[in-house]
Amino acid sequence: MRLWKIVVPFAVLATGVLPAQAAGDKTVEYRGYQVTVPADWQVVDLAKDPTACVRFDRPAVYLGKSTAQADCPAHLTGRSQGLVLEPLTRTARSTPGELQEAVTDAGVLATAYYSSGGDQAAREVLGTGRVTSKATRLAQPRAAATPSVVATGNLQGGFAFDTCAAPSQSAMDAWRYPASGYKAVGVYISGERRACGQPNLTPDWVANNAAKGWQFLLIDVGLQAPCAPYASKMSTDPATARAQGRTAAANAVTAAQALGFAQRSAIYSDVEAYTSTAACKASVLSYLSGWTLELNTRGYFGGAYVAAASGGVDLAGAYNNTAYTRPDNLWFARWNNVTNTTDDKYIPATMWTNRQRVHQYAGPHKETHGGTEIEIDSNAVNLTAPPAAPTGFDATGAYSTAALKWTVPAGHQVIVRRNAGGTAAPPLPNVGTAVYTGTAASTTATGLANATSYAFRAWTKDSTGKIGPGVSTVLIGTGATVAASAPAISYGGAVTLYTRATRKDTGASLTGVPLSLYARAKNSATWREAGRVTSDGTGQASSVQKPTVSTVYAWGYNGSPDLLGSRSGNATIEVKPTITINLAAAIKLGATTPVYGYLRPQHPGTTVYLQRLTGSAWPTVATTKLNATGNYGFSIKPAARGTSYYRVVWLADADHATTVSSTKAVAVS
Numbered sequence: 001m002r003l004w005k006i007v008v009p010f011a012v013l014a015t016g017v018l019p020a021q022a023a024g025d026k027t028v029e030y031r032g033y034q035v036t037v038p039a040d041w042q043v044v045d046l047a048k049d050p051t052a053c054v055r056f057d058r059p060a061v062y063l064g065k066s067t068a069q070a071d072c073p074a075h076l077t078g079r080s081q082g083l084v085l086e087p088l089t090r091t092a093r094s095t096p097g098e099l100q101e102a103v104t105d106a107g108v109l110a111t112a113y114y115s116s117g118g119d120q121a122a123r124e125v126l127g128t129g130r131v132t133s134k135a136t137r138l139a140q141p142r143a144a145a146t147p148s149v150v151a152t153g154n155l156q157g158g159f160a161f162d163t164c165a166a167p168s169q170s171a172m173d174a175w176r177y178p179a180s181g182y183k184a185v186g187v188y189i190s191g192e193r194r195a196c197g198q199p200n201l202t203p204d205w206v207a208n209n210a211a212k213g214w215q216f217l218l219i220d221v222g223l224q225a226p227c228a229p230y231a232s233k234m235s236t237d238p239a240t241a242r243a244q245g246r247t248a249a250a251n252a253v254t255a256a257q258a259l260g261f262a263q264r265s266a267i268y269s270d271v272e273a274y275t276s277t278a279a280c281k282a283s284v285l286s287y288l289s290g291w292t293l294e295l296n297t298r299g300y301f302g303g304a305y306v307a308a309a310s311g312g313v314d315l316a317g318a319y320n321n322t323a324y325t326r327p328d329n330l331w332f333a334r335w336n337n338v339t340n341t342t343d344d345k346y347i348p349a350t351m352w353t354n355r356q357r358v359h360q361y362a363g364p365h366k367e368t369h370g371g372t373e374i375e376i377d378s379n380a381v382n383l384t385a386p387p388a389a390p391t392g393f394d395a396t397g398a399y400s401t402a403a404l405k406w407t408v409p410a411g412h413q414v415i416v417r418r419n420a421g422g423t424a425a426p427p428l429p430n431v432g433t434a435v436y437t438g439t440a441a442s443t444t445a446t447g448l449a450n451a452t453s454y455a456f457r458a459w460t461k462d463s464t465g466k467i468g469p470g471v472s473t474v475l476i477g478t479g480a481t482v483a484a485s486a487p488a489i490s491y492g493g494a495v496t497l498y499t500r501a502t503r504k505d506t507g508a509s510l511t512g513v514p515l516s517l518y519a520r521a522k523n524s525a526t527w528r529e530a531g532r533v534t535s536d537g538t539g540q541a542s543s544v545q546k547p548t549v550s551t552v553y554a555w556g557y558n559g560s561p562d563l564l565g566s567r568s569g570n571a572t573i574e575v576k577p578t579i580t581i582n583l584a585a586a587i588k589l590g591a592t593t594p595v596y597g598y599l600r601p602q603h604p605g606t607t608v609y610l611q612r613l614t615g616s617a618w619p620t621v622a623t624t625k626l627n628a629t630g631n632y633g634f635s636i637k638p639a640a641r642g643t644s645y646y647r648v649v650w651l652a653d654a655d656h657a658t659t660v661s662s663t664k665a666v667a668v669s
């Protein structure tokens with residue numbers, strides 16, 4: 001996989017190549033579709049030369065699609081500019097370095113390939129295209145593949161070969177183990193520096209060869225080290241390089257899924273040899289960190305293909321550096337013809353020890369098996385796939401807790417972590433807040449904040465310590481309001497409590513759901529459910545209550561499989577006892593008259609206060625205790641003629657608010 005610098009095009013690419021014109025433009029036609037290209041672009045008719053290599057490192061126009069075994073170099077990466085015109089048998093999908101257009105009237109798929117920064121020129125070439133005659137029968141793009149193949153599943157101590165273009169099916173059959181010693185094949189699935197067209201690399205090719213026992217090493221060849229002698233380079237800013245790695249990984253996952261490769265597959269970022277410096281190393285490590293993190297987030301595994309003496313040394317040096325996300329698998333090139341996966345000279349054998357290594361021990365050479373010759377690189381492989389993700393991972397919300405459940409194979413552990421405040425679950429099993437690690441099939445997450453959304457992710461960990469892809473579930477937070485028709489009522493009276501329940505993510509009302517009204521006595525910490533009402537079409541509900549003591553109320557939604565429960569704030573309703581006062585309206589000076597009444601509810605033995613208005617104040621003139629039935633009595637003997645005003649007061653206790661009787665006037669004559 002050594003990168004070649006882009007070279008001046010040869011006059012003839014292969015048998016069947018038409019000679020280029022000296023200057024100007026020329027028109028190329030294929031199946032009723034015409035396009036104008038530079039005159040010096042070679043034209044390769046794959047119907048006439050089915051073994052010609054579709055090379056993106058040279059300017060050319062390739063006509064048709066051949067599934068024959070192409071004569072391609074094993075090492076070929078990098079891009080020039082050119083065009084591939086083939087029958088429309090798949091959906092157009094543009095990727096970095098390739099701009100595709102489906103010409104449905106002609107039944108043609110046009111792919112303009114280009115080097116870094118050449119996307120506008122590619123658009124201009126496609127912009128010259130026109131249909132001269134419609135196809136009588138249009139080819140129909142196949143449906144997208146369902147990802148089901150895990151690359152690499154299980155290859156301990158076996159061998160793999162890699163080559164620029166995926167071999168033909170007949171070549172794969174001829175090389176099928178034990179006809180050759182190879183059980184796996186490395187294929188370039190993506191990357192803007194991928195230099196070979198992949199006419200054979202289709203979902204059918206993947207499925208057919210997987211069914212025949214082949215395993216796969218997936219390669220993305222993209223941006224290179226900033227200190228390497230190539231045109232497409234990573235940023236020298238580590239943060240930007242990390243973001244570039246994440247973007248490349250996202251594109252690689254899209255390509256892998258389109259071919260039928262499922263989660264748990266490892267995809268290797270091809271970073272070719274470079275002369276390391278501190279700044280260059282930081283860029284490479286940051287790029288591969290972003291690459292691995294993004295792949296892990298999407299349920300895939302991050303591999304790095306590196307030269308042992310450069311990228312291998314830098315990755316080994318940062319093996320325990322938590323500033324970087326370490327690649328899950330290491331594929332290193334050291335052409336020493338030693339067919340093992342350890343290399344003590346550059347990469348300590350104590351690193352990537354859990355069947356995580358591939359050693360490319362031989363560079364480009366030709367081998368023949370079953371009568372078919374292919375130029376390849378050779379690799380020793382010691383890999384196992386990580387375990388599958390937990391199944392049935394689900395959460396049911398309650399107030400401040402969530403019930404989580406899952407299924408994992410016997411002998412495996414599950415790791416569960418959470419993030420608060422949104423729908424983004426922890427991307428890796430060492431970030432976020434720990435919820436559970438163990439072998440049980442369920443747990444309860446506690447201590448969850450009110451009115452807050454939570455995203456949970458679970459991973460399977462097998463007996464070797466490998467951790468599989470994560471699977472997520474989300475509980476959306478909810479909120480409830482509380483309001484009361486009055487802050488205080490008299491004993492025996494009623495109050496109406498109101499609420500509205502909503503989702504925290506959208507603010508939408510929770511309609512048709514049960515809402516509970518909770519209550520506790522003001523002097524108690526114990527809540528009870530005082531009522532349950534179904535919310536209306538606006539998310540609102542109400543309940544009429546007749547508390548006998550001062551009471552604190554709160555509304556709550558108790559949760560569901562999609563939503564966390566919540567509680568409103570508190571509304572305190574003070575309950576004032578009823579107190580009566582009886583007093584004669586008129587008396588003679590010097591006479592004694594009674595003042596009496598009762599308190600309900602009864603508070604035997606508590607004090608009531610008789611007060612008389614003096615100016616604007618109400619000083620207490622006498623006190624007494626309530627008797628066993630809650631009654632009281634005073635005697636008054638006014639000392640001056642005129643009108644006096646009296647009232648009786650009972651002061652609050654833990655259960656009831658202070659209450660004051662009505663004011664009574666007495667005329668003294």
